Amino acid sequence: MTTVITVCDTCKSETTLTPDAPEKDGAKLATLIEAANQENSDVVVRRHSCLMGCSHGCNIAIQAPDKLTYVLGRFEPIEEAAKGIVEYATLHSQSALGQVPFKQWPQAIKGHFVSRIPTLTKAADQE
Numbered sequence: 001m002t003t004v005i006t007v008c009d010t011c012k013s014e015t016t017l018t019p020d021a022p023e024k025d026g027a028k029l030a031t032l033i034e035a036a037n038q039e040n041s042d043v044v045v046r047r048h049s050c051l052m053g054c055s056h057g058c059n060i061a062i063q064a065p066d067k068l069t070y071v072l073g074r075f076e077p078i079e080e081a082a083k084g085i086v087e088y089a090t091l092h093s094q095s096a097l098g099q100v101p102f103k104q105w106p107q108a109i110k111g112h113f114v115s116r117i118p119t120l121t122k123a124a125d126q127e
């Protein structure tokens with residue numbers, strides 16, 4: 001099942017590597033993620049302006065129907081982060097419920113998790 005990476009394209013990173021650049025750090029990260037994901041049919045990348053985590057950018061979300069959603073932040077707009085995000089999203093797509101074992105996490109995403117959101121399906125099942 002396809003996993004979607006939503007990248008905030010208006011974020012500034014915590015260290016604001018490019019404070020005066022016309023392109024926001026989030027847009028730079030989105031471009032790098034799109035490039036890292038070019039050959040990957042398991043993952044789709046989309047951009048969205050502001051995920052409301054502005055104080056800890058750059059932010060992304062990883063989602064798929066009937067799977068756990070993860071929000072991650074504090075990324076710098078660098079290739080290493082982009083590759084780790086795509087690798088993690090690919091593992092998310094290959095998992096049954098969106099849970100990726102810690103030992104499989106790419107180093108680049110460790111320490112970047114902000115929140116985990118359960119599926120709506122489970123909440124609907126409880127009603």
Ligand code: FES
Nearest residue numbers: 008011051053054
């Ligand atoms: S600008 Fe990226 S979360 Fe608000």
